Amino acid sequence: MLPEAAHQHHVPGLAHHFDNLEQQAEATTLGMWVFLVTEVLFFGGLFMVYTVYRNWYPDAFAAASHSLDITLGTINTAVLITSSLTMALAVHAAQLGQRKLLMLFLVATMALGAVFLGIKSVEYYQKFVEHHVPGAGFNFEEPQYAVHAQIFFSLYFVMTGLHALHMIIGFGIMTFMLWWAWRGTITAEYYSPIEIAGLYWHFVDIVWIFLFPLLYLLGRHAH
Amino acid sequence: MSAHILPKRVYYTIFAILMFCTYLTVQIAFFDLGALNTIAALGIACFKATIVILFFMHVKYSTRLTWAVVLGSIFWFGILIALTMSDYLTRVWRTFG
Amino acid sequence: MPSSTVLIPPRHYLNDGYGIKSWLLTRDHKRIALLYLASVTFFFFVGGAMAVLIRLDLATPAGDLVTDETYNKLFTMHGVMMVFFFLIPAIPSVLGNFLVPIMIGAKDLAFPKLNLFSWYIFVIGGLFTLYALVTGGVDTGWTFYTPFSTVSSTTNVIPTALGIFITGFSSILTGLNFIVTIHRMRAPGMTWFRMPLFLWSTYATSLINVLGTPVIAITVLLVAAERVFHFGFFDPRLGGDPVLFQHMFWFYSHPAVYIMVLPAMGVISELVAAGCRKPVFGYPFVAFASLAIAVLGFLVWGHHMFVAGESVYSAMIFSILSFLVAIPSAVKVFNWTATMYKGAVSWDTAMLYAYGFIGLFTIGGLTGLFLAAIGLDVHVTDTYFIVAHFHYIMVGGTIMGYLGGLHYWWPKISGRLYNEALAKLSAGIIFIGFNLTFFPQFVVGYLGMPRRYHAYPPDFQVLNVLSSAGASILGVGYLLPMFYLMWSLRYGRLAGSNPWGSVGLEWTTTSPPPTENFTETPVVTWEAYDYRAPVEGHVA
Numbered sequence: 001m002l003p004e005a006a007h008q009h010h011v012p013g014l015a016h017h018f019d020n021l022e023q024q025a026e027a028t029t030l031g032m033w034v035f036l037v038t039e040v041l042f043f044g045g046l047f048m049v050y051t052v053y054r055n056w057y058p059d060a061f062a063a064a065s066h067s068l069d070i071t072l073g074t075i076n077t078a079v080l081i082t083s084s085l086t087m088a089l090a091v092h093a094a095q096l097g098q099r100k101l102l103m104l105f106l107v108a109t110m111a112l113g114a115v116f117l118g119i120k121s122v123e124y125y126q127k128f129v130e131h132h133v134p135g136a137g138f139n140f141e142e143p144q145y146a147v148h149a150q151i152f153f154s155l156y157f158v159m160t161g162l163h164a165l166h167m168i169i170g171f172g173i174m175t176f177m178l179w180w181a182w183r184g185t186i187t188a189e190y191y192s193p194i195e196i197a198g199l200y201w202h203f204v205d206i207v208w209i210f211l212f213p214l215l216y217l218l219g220r221h222a223h
Numbered sequence: 224m225s226a227h228i229l230p231k232r233v234y235y236t237i238f239a240i241l242m243f244c245t246y247l248t249v250q251i252a253f254f255d256l257g258a259l260n261t262i263a264a265l266g267i268a269c270f271k272a273t274i275v276i277l278f279f280m281h282v283k284y285s286t287r288l289t290w291a292v293v294l295g296s297i298f299w300f301g302i303l304i305a306l307t308m309s310d311y312l313t314r315v316w317r318t319f320g
Numbered sequence: 321m322p323s324s325t326v327l328i329p330p331r332h333y334l335n336d337g338y339g340i341k342s343w344l345l346t347r348d349h350k351r352i353a354l355l356y357l358a359s360v361t362f363f364f365f366v367g368g369a370m371a372v373l374i375r376l377d378l379a380t381p382a383g384d385l386v387t388d389e390t391y392n393k394l395f396t397m398h399g400v401m402m403v404f405f406f407l408i409p410a411i412p413s414v415l416g417n418f419l420v421p422i423m424i425g426a427k428d429l430a431f432p433k434l435n436l437f438s439w440y441i442f443v444i445g446g447l448f449t450l451y452a453l454v455t456g457g458v459d460t461g462w463t464f465y466t467p468f469s470t471v472s473s474t475t476n477v478i479p480t481a482l483g484i485f486i487t488g489f490s491s492i493l494t495g496l497n498f499i500v501t502i503h504r505m506r507a508p509g510m511t512w513f514r515m516p517l518f519l520w521s522t523y524a525t526s527l528i529n530v531l532g533t534p535v536i537a538i539t540v541l542l543v544a545a546e547r548v549f550h551f552g553f554f555d556p557r558l559g560g561d562p563v564l565f566q567h568m569f570w571f572y573s574h575p576a577v578y579i580m581v582l583p584a585m586g587v588i589s590e591l592v593a594a595g596c597r598k599p600v601f602g603y604p605f606v607a608f609a610s611l612a613i614a615v616l617g618f619l620v621w622g623h624h625m626f627v628a629g630e631s632v633y634s635a636m637i638f639s640i641l642s643f644l645v646a647i648p649s650a651v652k653v654f655n656w657t658a659t660m661y662k663g664a665v666s667w668d669t670a671m672l673y674a675y676g677f678i679g680l681f682t683i684g685g686l687t688g689l690f691l692a693a694i695g696l697d698v699h700v701t702d703t704y705f706i707v708a709h710f711h712y713i714m715v716g717g718t719i720m721g722y723l724g725g726l727h728y729w730w731p732k733i734s735g736r737l738y739n740e741a742l743a744k745l746s747a748g749i750i751f752i753g754f755n756l757t758f759f760p761q762f763v764v765g766y767l768g769m770p771r772r773y774h775a776y777p778p779d780f781q782v783l784n785v786l787s788s789a790g791a792s793i794l795g796v797g798y799l800l801p802m803f804y805l806m807w808s809l810r811y812g813r814l815a816g817s818n819p820w821g822s823v824g825l826e827w828t829t830t831s832p833p834p835t836e837n838f839t840e841t842p843v844v845t846w847e848a849y850d851y852r853a854p855v856e857g858h859v860a
Contacts, residue, residue: 017428018505027430027504033289034496037296038534044300045538045568049553051304052311052564070249077245085238088279095228134551147552148559154551158542195281202279206272213248213264220252221260288503299531302618307567310622310634 013190025192032196036203039166043207046159050214053151060148062219064140067132068156069123073216076119077208083112084205091198097188099181106178109201113167113174120164127153156215163211166204173197227284237278244271327814328735332832347432348835353418354733355439360410361802363446366453367401370394372795374774375757375788383775391774392459393475399462401453404484405446407718408576411583412529413442413494415725416522418733420498422826422833423516425507425842430500438493445487452476452483461772463573466554466565470546478547481540488537491579495529498522507825509844513607516824516848517593517600520607521586524614528575528582532618536572539565563629570621578617580714581681582610584721585652588674591724592656594822595671596663599849602655609648609655616645626697635694642692649685653678668820669743673724676751680716684709687762702772704765711758723750723801730805731819735832736812742804750797756790823850 011021018024054061090105131139134154140146177197180186186194248267252260277283282293333350336342343351374394377385386394417435421428429435452458458480460469469477502523506515542553543565552558554565593600600606622630622638656678665671687709691697700706731737760783765771769780776784818827823846829838 017426017430017432023504027500030288030292030503031431031496031500033292034499034530037292037299038492038496038530040296040300040534041303041531042534042538044303045535045542047300048303048307048568049542049564051308052561053553053559055308055311056561057559070252074245074249078242081238081241081245084241084275084279085234088234089231092228092231092234135549151552151559154549154553158545158551199280202275206275209271209275210265210268212245213252213268217248217252217260217264221255296531299618303535303571306619306622306634306637307564307571309637310563310567310630313631313633315631 012187013185021190025195028192028196029199032199036199039203039207043159043162046155046162047210047214050155050159053148053155054214054218057145057148057151060145061152063142063145064132064149064152064156065215065218066220067130067141068216069126070216070220072119072123073212076116077212079112079116079119080205080208083109083116084202086112087198087201091191091194094181094186094191094194095188099184099186102186102194103178103181106174106181110171110174110178113171117164117167120160124157127156133157159211159215163204163207166207170197170201170204173200227281229278229281229284233278237274240274241271327816328832329830329834331834332735332830333835334735334832336835345436347428347436349417349421349429349432349435350733350833350835352435352439353414353416356409356413356417356442359439359443359446360406360414363401363405364410364798366450367398367406368795368798370398370401371791374398375791377774378776378784379781379788381776381778381781381784383773386774388774389459390457392461392772393457395772396458396461397453400449400458400480400484402714403462403576403580404487405442405449407580407714408491409442409494410722411587411718411725412498412522412525412579413439413490415518415587415722415729416498416525416583417494419729419826420501420519420522421505422829422837423519423824424502424505424510425825425838425844426501426505427836427838429497430505431497434493435497438490438497441493442487442490445483445485445490448479448483448486450483452479455479463569464540464543464565465569466543466546466562467556467560470543470554478544481544485537485540485544488533488540491529492533492537495526495533498526499530502526507842507844510825510842511844513604514844514846514848517589517603517606517610518583518586520610521582521589524610525579525582525586527611527614528579528617532572532575532579535568536576539568539572563625566625566628567621567630570624571618574621574624575614575617577710577713578613580718581721582613584677584718584725585610585649585681587721587725587728588656588677589652590824591670591674591728592659593849593851594728594820594824595666595668595674596660597666597821597851598659598663599847599851600655601658601661602651603848605651606655609651612648613645616641616648620645620692623692623697626694627701639692639694643689646685646689646692649681653682653685667744669738669740669747670724670728672744672747672751673720673727676747677717677720677724680712680720680754684712684716687712700765702770704761704769704771706765707771708758708761708765711761715758716754720750723747726801726805728820729826730808731815732826732831732833734809734812735815735830736808737815737819738808738812739804742800746797746800746804749793749800753790753793753795753797757787757794758790760784760786760790823848 014021014024018027086105086108090102090109093101093105127133131137132153134150134157138150140149174197177194180193244267248264251263256263276293282289333348343355346352373386377383377391383391456476458477459475460473460477464477464481502519545551546553546555550558552560554560554562556562589600589606620638620642622634623642626635691700691706691709727738727743764780764783767780769776815831817830825842825844828842
């Protein structure tokens, strides 16, 4: 039982409505997991749309998918997986109180994320040049698939665009984490912000793990 | 915090497996295996996601509540897909070419 | 020492800081609850104003009060305002926010700043939608069916869709906050099965909020995007399927009705226990019924699409599941009734609302079974039968539960008692007005009057006039509490910590409570609704 007025010493990082750091860490971790549940269902709606139209228009989807650059897509997948590694190593460094290593791995994660977004921009530009962006200027080389290929490209831009938006938000989070690490707020006793930032980043990686085969690997064998 | 601190080599091992699976899934895509292509691609993706969840996200060492949350989200996504596709897969009329 | 001898403490959450900044930047869940109270009340009256115009127009068979286009906008905005900005947030964000930490013995929710942020998101989303309203309105129906909403409608679909998208995050974050709080911040001794049933209902509601709302979020986002970019996901001319929109929309919007009714059921559990001075009969059954409703509620959405073009086979699956979901609701009604058996039944205002709820929810729920039967649904779908069904549950159910809860906990929230005679009178007026408004709609719907039409065959006029008359009575009933509750803030009798003599952690602290809820963290050693022991003994 805690008498209200007597906070004899302020525990660094402990919010006043929690009893101790452990309760706070458990609560914030659970909070991030529940948030990730909402993200699963949010992206899940898009995967639902994809499933229906992939089922309806398999050939058009294969043809459209074939026009994506598989080399860039694979490189991006590797880049993002590596960024998950550096993120996991960042959490590890935080758990051991290794401040400089933590900052190094956070920067590495952000750098790899930036590479991913850079490559994505190149791909978007390619699609623009090839007139595969849905809308007035859309033109698909195989006319018998054109109408339904436009649905594929709509899904491509919406799904990868939403994913990219989440990565940009991830940058914002990483920047905060970097600042806190630099200030010394993160210690071996209080590192749950890094842990939950890591959960978020890994989730973004997992979304791409599914986007990559569904968008890039259909119809590779045909044509 | 009562967290389990994984040794770094676990992370490196998982990383290597993830990279190998990526290579594998790309290679398989170039062969025409019919329906197996989709199954293989999704199966490998599910495996990759699982090891990211278990090891990078520490779920293997987390509470039962965390497991319930993770499995619950997958199950609910499954409800969305399964019941919606129960409509699409049983429409006996075809409205598309 | 029992705290009931202190009528009003010198320092409590309402006078702990004055000025607009102390309210707009508060982290206190109790103040945030009051911020929500103000906003949802405002949106309720906006939606209510639409209803007034609708019922005025429907008093005559010709569509002569407003044009067809305007009528479309009226019922759309009525639905959007009431569903998204009143019914879904009201009980969780007002009563839930106020009570959840206190009922589990915590100082606040797990994430107080997120809680405040949720309110701001709610208000911003509401402002977007209000903007859409005053700059021309939306005419798609609150259900936004495609391709009308994505292609043909010339009204403010995009701002409304964005407003709903933004507000959805308020639901999501509130649900997240409640789930973490209930899991991780219960006081020592407060086990899951000692929690008040209101918390079980709130927890189940929060599960739905977290699992369902993201799907409608992405769906309305796609509607807005399709309007701008012409993607074709829901447009048949571009290869899309309008029914896919309906699947995704109803995946959330059916569970949404359980977001609306579950918290009300939680309130009723509290009212029945307090009003009969007995533990709720079959506590574990009621607790698990809440969870069952939340889960089963996700499996039935296709019953909104029986005539939309979904396959007959999937319609049958959804029909069977829809029958199943009635079972846990029925369990609750049986258990509340059994609680009342041989209880010291009170006739306080809150209990009047509880009795009203039990009766009206039963009618609404049973008519839901009519609709689960595919053949019968084909006859009554898109008629006033449906309108009556859901108003019985949402108004006869949810709003009764909300008003009952507001009256029961008003002394705790404000420290004051309201005028009991006026309150009982209002409850009676609401009950009579409600039934007069909506019962004729069952009849006129079964006879074939379509919904969303303002012109109808003259044969239906008598029933429509009855309904409109009822609506004016109902309106009076809703206005009265505004006055006497506000009046009580200044002139009401001081309540003391436990004016009703109820069992529950919230009644062990002062009225109003201190900012940190309790002067000492409670240690719980008694079961829920432990009315055998004297009430004073429950002070820790």
